[in-house]
Amino acid sequence: MLDETRILDHFTEQARWCEDLGSPFTAALLRKFAEDFEANGPVADICADWTGNPRKDALGLRLAGALHHAVLTNAAPALAATYPGHLAEWKMEAVWAEAQPWLAAHIPDIRTFIKSPPQTNETRRSIALLPGFLELAATYRMPMHLLELGASAGLNQNWDRFTYDGGTWQRPGASDVTISTIWNGPEPAHLDAAPVIASRAACDLNPIDLTNEAAFLRLKSYTWPDQAGRLARLDAAAELARHMGVRVEQADAVDWLAQKLTKRPSEGLTVIYHSVFLVYPSKEDVARMKRLIEEAGAAATETAPLAWLCFEPESLFGGDRASPRMQTRLQVWPGGEPRILNESDGHVTYVDMP
Numbered sequence: 001m002l003d004e005t006r007i008l009d010h011f012t013e014q015a016r017w018c019e020d021l022g023s024p025f026t027a028a029l030l031r032k033f034a035e036d037f038e039a040n041g042p043v044a045d046i047c048a049d050w051t052g053n054p055r056k057d058a059l060g061l062r063l064a065g066a067l068h069h070a071v072l073t074n075a076a077p078a079l080a081a082t083y084p085g086h087l088a089e090w091k092m093e094a095v096w097a098e099a100q101p102w103l104a105a106h107i108p109d110i111r112t113f114i115k116s117p118p119q120t121n122e123t124r125r126s127i128a129l130l131p132g133f134l135e136l137a138a139t140y141r142m143p144m145h146l147l148e149l150g151a152s153a154g155l156n157q158n159w160d161r162f163t164y165d166g167g168t169w170q171r172p173g174a175s176d177v178t179i180s181t182i183w184n185g186p187e188p189a190h191l192d193a194a195p196v197i198a199s200r201a202a203c204d205l206n207p208i209d210l211t212n213e214a215a216f217l218r219l220k221s222y223t224w225p226d227q228a229g230r231l232a233r234l235d236a237a238a239e240l241a242r243h244m245g246v247r248v249e250q251a252d253a254v255d256w257l258a259q260k261l262t263k264r265p266s267e268g269l270t271v272i273y274h275s276v277f278l279v280y281p282s283k284e285d286v287a288r289m290k291r292l293i294e295e296a297g298a299a300a301t302e303t304a305p306l307a308w309l310c311f312e313p314e315s316l317f318g319g320d321r322a323s324p325r326m327q328t329r330l331q332v333w334p335g336g337e338p339r340i341l342n343e344s345d346g347h348v349t350y351v352d353m354p
Helices: 004-020 024-038 042-047 059-072 092-105 107-113 125-140 155-161 213-221 228-244 253-262 283-298
Strands: 144-148 163-165 178-180 182-184 197-204 269-275 306-313 326-333 339-344 350-352
Touching (some): 024 092, 059 213, 125 269, 125 326, 197 253, 213 228, 253 283, 283 326
Parallel strands (some): 144 197, 144 269
């Protein structure tokens, strides 16, 4: 059994982060998980054989997702009646009065559910990546070949079709999916740039088929139930992806990237991009992907340049390991050095420009 203190600390820390990210419901639920675990309730039974790192594995969010999934699929009607969206004002005591016995009655199913990591395919991360895409479009003025790693359901393959609203600036898109946030600092340069997308490709170890309703509801279960705006944006982005026929290949990212870079077009700008993806592969695989990109970058030419655009935790780039802060970084070849374009949190509730 994993050290109990690590699980309790994780639940408490994750609750604090959820509070900061605007989900008091999920924060309160995680605190109930902590209390129940400490009291040897069903949460303790569910987590009894957890051998991984609860923080890295987002164990608390896996459990919260299991409950939300039961609500969305109508597997727990009494629990659903206490959840946000069903009541104007939820009360955690009422929620837990239904959640605890439901957990106790479904321990084997929940253990199976939490084996898979959470996927949110957060579309708001595209507004953090947008300055990089616009800079690339304005600088190179050539068709882009997009390669997305860890794409989940592929929602962010449509980043160029979204409408963006930074409060002090807007960029209209070809769809009704609107990405908004609190934008601090200067507006993105090149807002009038018109990216030309020649090809789109994406991979994920466990891609989500949006045409499968059960798969989509599982994806939706990881979006926090008291955040109606995120839920609505997810629905709209999923509908756009279905309409555009978005496809995500099931593949190991290292192998897929190696294949794509070996066969990348001899003309046009290849853009490798990802958001909150590098926290999942092993350190060895992250190092392998970095080497693949750098080797392809060394072979890049003026007619076939390469760009690496990512939105990842600052801790992966030598920052505070305990910080939830994210950074958008861009590096181009030939010849470019990595640059920080902006900083934010995991859900991009704000963007801080330099």
